[in-house]
Amino acid sequence: MSDSDYMARALELAARGKGYTSPNPCVGAVVVKNGQIIGQGFHPKAGGPHAEVVAIDDAAVRNPEKLVDSTIYVTLEPCNHFGKTPPCTHKILKAGISRVVVACEDPNPNVAGGGIDFLREKGLEVVSGLMEQEALTLIEDFVWNVQNDKTPFVTLKCAATLDGYIATRTGDSQWITSRASRKFGHVLRHQNDAILIGSGTLHGDDPSLTARIDEKQALDPARIILDTRLSIQENAKVVVQESSAPTIIVTGPGCDPGKIQRFKDKGVQVLECRVVENLLDLNDLMIKLRKLSITSLLIEGGGRVAASALAAGIVNKICYFLAPKIMGGNDGIPVFNGSGPEKIKDVFELVRVTTRQFGSDTLVTGYIEPRNRPVSNGI
Numbered sequence: 001m002s003d004s005d006y007m008a009r010a011l012e013l014a015a016r017g018k019g020y021t022s023p024n025p026c027v028g029a030v031v032v033k034n035g036q037i038i039g040q041g042f043h044p045k046a047g048g049p050h051a052e053v054v055a056i057d058d059a060a061v062r063n064p065e066k067l068v069d070s071t072i073y074v075t076l077e078p079c080n081h082f083g084k085t086p087p088c089t090h091k092i093l094k095a096g097i098s099r100v101v102v103a104c105e106d107p108n109p110n111v112a113g114g115g116i117d118f119l120r121e122k123g124l125e126v127v128s129g130l131m132e133q134e135a136l137t138l139i140e141d142f143v144w145n146v147q148n149d150k151t152p153f154v155t156l157k158c159a160a161t162l163d164g165y166i167a168t169r170t171g172d173s174q175w176i177t178s179r180a181s182r183k184f185g186h187v188l189r190h191q192n193d194a195i196l197i198g199s200g201t202l203h204g205d206d207p208s209l210t211a212r213i214d215e216k217q218a219l220d221p222a223r224i225i226l227d228t229r230l231s232i233q234e235n236a237k238v239v240v241q242e243s244s245a246p247t248i249i250v251t252g253p254g255c256d257p258g259k260i261q262r263f264k265d266k267g268v269q270v271l272e273c274r275v276v277e278n279l280l281d282l283n284d285l286m287i288k289l290r291k292l293s294i295t296s297l298l299i300e301g302g303g304r305v306a307a308s309a310l311a312a313g314i315v316n317k318i319c320y321f322l323a324p325k326i327m328g329g330n331d332g333i334p335v336f337n338g339s340g341p342e343k344i345k346d347v348f349e350l351v352r353v354t355t356r357q358f359g360s361d362t363l364v365t366g367y368i369e370p371r372n373r374p375v376s377n378g379i
Contacts, residue, residue: 100125153297
């Protein structure tokens with residue numbers, strides 16, 4: 001096996017922690033000696049042991065002598081500072097490891113390169129940049145947040161027919177996409193701190209907005225409902241269901257104080273947001289959510305919410321599920337419902353586009369450089 005093979009294994013391990021480690025990045029590590037993996041592990045949760053520690057301890061339990069002159073492959077530069085845990089660089093040094101292969105440097109400009117420099121100064125061979133893009137993609141929300149502390153990393157999830165509809169003219173939408181696509185949708189929920197929908201989706205579907213994954217215990221995201229006039233029913237699932245994650249209703253000013261208090265008595269947070277032209281200001285909301293320690297947000301709203309999110313320039317990433325179905329008319333509910341640009345040069349162009357099959361559906365994933373080009377400021 002090559003260095004790339006071992007790093008690929010470390011990335012697989014890191015992905016197991018996705019959704020559990022926020023606000024920390026998910027990291028994986030593999031220890032190799034004489035062509036054999038002797039230890040491996042990943043960062044299981046925020047405040048828990050780092051991946052390097054787990055992998056080294058795993059090897060030490062089996063045969064501590066083998067750690068001497070071994071190689072450790074780690075998806076993120078080992079930390080060189082004291083936080084909730086001691087520096088991983090010290091753990092590597094103490095174990096007698098002689099070679100370190102790193103996928104990417106720490107994206108935090110205050111500490112980037114510090115761990116690598118320390119290990120090299122101590123005489124270890126350090127290789128950096130192997131499968132760097134794969135590693136950075138895995139921790140893209142963390143990268144965004146260490147470089148931008150104002151707003152969360154925002155993913156817009158869409159699911160539509162080939163002709164761009166999310167429901168029939170009567171609002172029927174179950175189900176446009178395959179079961180495999182819907183299962184992955186729950187993975188996306190688990191991997192994000194919060195999920196956002198509009199009041200239209202809430203009134204139409206009364207969704208739970210929980211994360212349900214068959215093979216593991218998923219973490220529910222915080223549930224954010226855009227509801228300018230506080231029209232939500234007090235017996236809605238997002239209000240009455242039991243969950244470790246909070247429900248946050250985003251309203252405009254001037255809502256009924258009595259109703260607000262009744263929601264608060266049920267454990268629901270009510271967040272007042274700025275309104276522009278009778279619509280909630282999504283840029284203002286993103287700033288407020290980041291102050292609530294929400295670092296990643298999944299938008300699952302309907303056509304108006306999706307169009308407004310794009311127009312407000314808050315979207316970093318799009319996950320667009322295309323089902324091999326055609327509505328065949330022009331009166332369905334479109335995936336984007338709002339005013340678009342007049343010129344092709346002003347459309348949103350995705351970069352770093354990838355595709356993946358889920359059953360009969362195709363998931364198109366791409367990125368948008370956030371830009372403030374509002375067609376409308378809110379929803």
